Amino acid sequence: MTNDNLKNAIDEIMNKNKVNAPKRSFDDKKILQYESDLLASNVKIDHVIKMADLIPGEGSTPFGGGDFTREDYALSWQNWQEKGYRFVLTNIKYSNSKLLIECPEQFKKDTISILPNFIENLAKQVSSLMDK
Numbered sequence: 001m002t003n004d005n006l007k008n009a010i011d012e013i014m015n016k017n018k019v020n021a022p023k024r025s026f027d028d029k030k031i032l033q034y035e036s037d038l039l040a041s042n043v044k045i046d047h048v049i050k051m052a053d054l055i056p057g058e059g060s061t062p063f064g065g066g067d068f069t070r071e072d073y074a075l076s077w078q079n080w081q082e083k084g085y086r087f088v089l090t091n092i093k094y095s096n097s098k099l100l101i102e103c104p105e106q107f108k109k110d111t112i113s114i115l116p117n118f119i120e121n122l123a124k125q126v127s128s129l130m131d132k
């Protein structure tokens with residue numbers, strides 16, 4: 001076997017055995033870390049809030065790089081299709097929901113800046129439920 005044949009055989013084996021795991025962006029990793037932290041804390045209650053309510057006074061701010069604003073979207077922590085708790089982004093006008101991790105990059109970027117506010121709001125809800 002020549003060097004070229006050997007190299008081609010190795011390349012073929014490497015391509016055949018390549019891991020099919022999706023490449024995760026920094027934003028994806030951040031979202032997954034927040035989800036992991038909430039799950040590790042055993043936070044399993046549904047919570048939804050309009051994006052505009054997380055940052056008062058900025059409801060008309062464009063969101064996701066499109067024609068919609070923060071007033072048009074809601075972020076939730078919910079048991080997504082009975083497969084476990086995840087962050088879900090919903091276009092309120094069209095009742096269109098999608099896992100945050102599966103949204104286009106600009107939606108993820110715009111949401112990540114608000115996630116700490118969302119988690120703080122969720123913590124307040126959990127605390128009020130525990131006080132009852």
